[in-house]
Amino acid sequence: MDKIIELSLPxxxxxxxxxxxxxxxxxxxxxxxxxxxxxxxxxxxxVGDILEHGSDNIKTLEYVKALCDKSxxxxxLMGNNDIMCSRMAYHYDFKRFQQQFYRNEHNTFRQMANTxxxxxxxxxxxxxxxxxxxxxxxxxxxxxxxxxxCLETEEYVFVHAGLEDRPDWRNTDDIYAITVPWFLRKENxxxxxxxxxxxxxxxxxxxxxxxxxxxxxxxKMICIDGGMTIKKACQMNxxxxxxxGVDYSHEIIWDTDVPKKTVLKEFSCDLKxxxxxxxxxxxxxxxxxxxxxxxxxxxxxxxxxxxxxEIWYFDEKPHVYQFMSSFPAVRKGERVSVFDEDExxxxxxxxxATVGWLPSDIxxx
Numbered sequence: 001m002d003k004i005i006e007l008s009l010p011x012x013x014x015x016x017x018x019x020x021x022x023x024x025x026x027x028x029x030x031x032x033x034x035x036x037x038x039x040x041x042x043x044x045x046x047v048g049d050i051l052e053h054g055s056d057n058i059k060t061l062e063y064v065k066a067l068c069d070k071s072x073x074x075x076x077l078m079g080n081n082d083i084m085c086s087r088m089a090y091h092y093d094f095k096r097f098q099q100q101f102y103r104n105e106h107n108t109f110r111q112m113a114n115t116x117x118x119x120x121x122x123x124x125x126x127x128x129x130x131x132x133x134x135x136x137x138x139x140x141x142x143x144x145x146x147x148x149x150c151l152e153t154e155e156y157v158f159v160h161a162g163l164e165d166r167p168d169w170r171n172t173d174d175i176y177a178i179t180v181p182w183f184l185r186k187e188n189x190x191x192x193x194x195x196x197x198x199x200x201x202x203x204x205x206x207x208x209x210x211x212x213x214x215x216x217x218x219x220k221m222i223c224i225d226g227g228m229t230i231k232k233a234c235q236m237n238x239x240x241x242x243x244x245g246v247d248y249s250h251e252i253i254w255d256t257d258v259p260k261k262t263v264l265k266e267f268s269c270d271l272k273x274x275x276x277x278x279x280x281x282x283x284x285x286x287x288x289x290x291x292x293x294x295x296x297x298x299x300x301x302x303x304x305x306x307x308x309x310e311i312w313y314f315d316e317k318p319h320v321y322q323f324m325s326s327f328p329a330v331r332k333g334e335r336v337s338v339f340d341e342d343e344x345x346x347x348x349x350x351x352x353a354t355v356g357w358l359p360s361d362i363x364x365x
Contacts, residue, residue, distance in 0.1 A: 001149040002174050005075060009043070009153050015241040017158065019047035019197025022081070022228045023054025023106070024236060025063040027257040031238045034253055039071035045151055047197045048079025048160030048178060051144075053229040057085075057108040058115070061140050068143075078147040079160045079198070080178040085109050086145035089134050094126055101126075112137050149177050155248060156241065157190045161198035165189045182279070188219045193248075195239065200227030202234075202355065205275040209323050210353040211235045213252055226254060232322070233339040233347050233355045256337035256349055262364045263334040269327035273356070274304035276320050283318045285311075291344045295324060307345060307357065326356030338363065 009015075016035055021028050037044065050064050051057050067074045088100055088109040101110050101121040112133045113121075121129060134141060150170075151158040162183030164172040169189040180186070184204055188194045201207045201214045201223050211226040211234060227234035240251040274297075276283075282298040292305040295318070304324025312319045328350050330336065336358070340347040345357045 001170060001172050001177055003148040004150040004152060004170055005148045007043075007151060007153045009243055011243075011245055013041065013043060013243050015043045015045060015153075015156070015243070017045045017047060017195050017224060017239040017241065018236065019160070020049040020079070020200075020225045020228055020230070021046065021060065021064075021236065022049060022052060022230070023056045023060045024228055024257050025050075025056060025060040027228075027236050027255060029063070030255055031236060031253060034255070035238055035240060039067070039074065042073065044071070044074040045158050045195075046074075046076045047158050047195060047224065048077045049081045049197065050076065050079070051085060051108045052081035053106055055106060055111075057106065057111050058137075058140075061108070061144070065140060065143050075151055076147055077151060077158060077160055078149050078174075078178055082144055082147065083178065086141055089130060089137075089141045090145065094123065097121070097126055097130070098123075109133060149174055152190075152192075156193045156195060158195045160196060162186060162196055163189055163194070184214060184216065184221060184223050188221050191220075193220050193222060195222045195224060197223065197225035199223065200225045200231050200234070202227050202231050203278065205277070209273045209326050209328075209355050211237070211349070211355065212254065212353050213237050213239055215250065222250075228257075233337075233349055235337075235349060235353070254353065256339075258337050258339050260335045261338050263330045263332060263336060263358075263362055264364060265362050266330065266332050267327075267358060267362050268329040271305070271325040271327055273326040274302040274324040275300075276302070276322070276324060278319065278321045281319065283311075283320060285318060295320065323355070326354070327358070328352075328354040328356040330358060330362075336363065 050060050085108040113129050116132050118129045160178045162180040163169045165187040202211050213224040215222050224237050224239050226237040235254045235256045237254045242249045284296045286294040286296050293308050294305050296303045306324045310322050334351050336348040336350050338346050338348050341360050346360045349355050
């Protein structure tokens with residue numbers, strides 16, 4: 001890897017780790033306050049991907065840079081969405097530059113160019129756009145370009161996506177370190193607790209229908225990505241590591257960035273959630289029954305229900321990206337985060353972090 005920070009921790013301290021902010025800096029700020037973050041004594045490790053997939057890239061970059069400037073204990077690691085911005089500023093040829101410029105409206109470099117009046121990127125002025133953006137935002141772009149890939153302490157290693165399974169894991173390829181998928185299914189080569197993000201925990205069966213961090217004690221791996229903007233129902237997780245001598249303990253706090261509403265009456269359902277691996281699935285539609293559709297995953301044999309709106313069709317086949325039959329139990333007065341709602345059902349995250357659907361008529365309007 002291009003740059004690894006080695007850090008020796010004091011006898012007592014906390015490490016606050018968060019990943020995949022994806023421009024939601026205000027939610028990140030709320031978590032810091034909830035954790036009572038102390039920049040003089042706490043270590044803050046942002047495990048990559050503060051940018052893209054959201055509309056507030058510039059403000060997020062300014063906010064995170066200010067945190068790192070304020071305290072040498074605040075460290076931002078490189079993520080695959082972060083590196084895109086500096087590549088557009090300093091490295092890409094015209095073809096790659098244009099592809100990324102038009103990739104989506106949430107492209108960081110494009111938002112920077114928009115503030116200077118550049119809405120379109122034409123072959124004749126792309127170098128001018130790059131020059132003007134670098135001139136105005138050079139300090140922020142340099143900050144991103146120089147980010148480390150990995151942070152290592154006596155007992156912990158932090159990296160955005162994962163590390164190659166090899167004895168000399170510190171020589172992991174940079175691109176692998178920020179892009180490897182499904183890393184929780186791979187091996188930890190470090191012998192230390194390995195903390196990473198990049199892939200939302202909800203993608204894995206062991207998430208148990210939540211976006212909460214997954215702690216694999218056997219492999220000494222901790223995935224903390226709560227799926228911000230990547231998953232329809234998502235949250236931001238913060239892993240708080242408390243060090244006292246040679247002893248370490250973990251605490252998890254989390255929050256969402258959508259309105260919370262009150263449950264008007266108790267609800268429960270006998271159906272159990274059914275996991276669907278979005279990478280390996282073969283979906284058959286069994287029955288369409290009004291709002292809900294019954295499906296079977298031929299790959300696992302699992303059957304369950306999902307709203308018709310959550311079924312996506314490509315390659316002439318249906319696909320789903322949510323657990324089926326996830327209808328969480330809630331109590332009257334409980335506050336739930338509501339991500340999507342219509343007159344029939346609402347997609348929510350409950351107070352115990354379960355993701356699923358509730359009847360809309362039991363939730364306050």
